[in-house]
Amino acid sequence: MTNKDSNNKDQVDIKEKGYIGERLFAKWLNKKDIPYIYVRQEPKTDEQEDSHWPENFSAFLKKTGAKRPDFIVFLAGIGIFAVDVKNKEITEYNSAESVTLSESELIRAQRFSEITRLNLWYAYAGKHDNDHCDKWYFIHNNDVQRKGNLDKSNIFFNIKLEETFCANDDNTIGDLVMYAKESTIDRLKYEQLTKKETTHD
Numbered sequence: 001m002t003n004k005d006s007n008n009k010d011q012v013d014i015k016e017k018g019y020i021g022e023r024l025f026a027k028w029l030n031k032k033d034i035p036y037i038y039v040r041q042e043p044k045t046d047e048q049e050d051s052h053w054p055e056n057f058s059a060f061l062k063k064t065g066a067k068r069p070d071f072i073v074f075l076a077g078i079g080i081f082a083v084d085v086k087n088k089e090i091t092e093y094n095s096a097e098s099v100t101l102s103e104s105e106l107i108r109a110q111r112f113s114e115i116t117r118l119n120l121w122y123a124y125a126g127k128h129d130n131d132h133c134d135k136w137y138f139i140h141n142n143d144v145q146r147k148g149n150l151d152k153s154n155i156f157f158n159i160k161l162e163e164t165f166c167a168n169d170d171n172t173i174g175d176l177v178m179y180a181k182e183s184t185i186d187r188l189k190y191e192q193l194t195k196k197e198t199t200h201d
Helices: 003-031 046-050 059-064 103-116 141-147 173-200
Strands: 036-038 071-075 079-086 091-093 096-102 119-125 135-140 156-160 165-168
Touching: 003 036, 003 071, 003 079, 003 119, 059 103, 071 173, 079 103, 096 103, 103 119, 103 141, 103 156, 119 141, 119 173, 135 141, 135 173, 141 156, 165 173
Parallel strands: 079 119
Antiparallel strands: 036 071, 071 079, 091 096, 096 156, 119 135, 135 165
């Protein structure tokens, strides 16, 4: 196998893992009776091009470099928010279970959130098989910089799972709503404090 073939296989494997994560998240949302819209990521096929199907992501958003989410979720008590699903290996960082997110992806996601005014959450899959995932670790995109640790190469953030909200089969949607509200309050306090420090400087 050539290096090119190996790289192509790795890309297919990453995509397949992504699809598995998205399918499992949709299954979890259905189990919790949470309404959602799935945002397809695949480019148009030749047949769709010939039949003049609309693009699934606007030219304006593409131009800004914004990254599309995987789901638009409707949650009573919170409203509408976007979710980007991650099916990544849980690693260890500073003796704690952690996940990672690239800084470049975070910037693109924040751009989407700023333009659409939608809150964007990352949902990391816990241990799972191809049919079931009973744990999802949520973190708001604006909390990644505040709670995560940027690695020395400034490429990705390490996010400790203890800094996320773990949604599982035992807790309720009300718990997720409460966490989202508390997280928003904490984030606003942090932003106000940051602004004051900047003003004093």
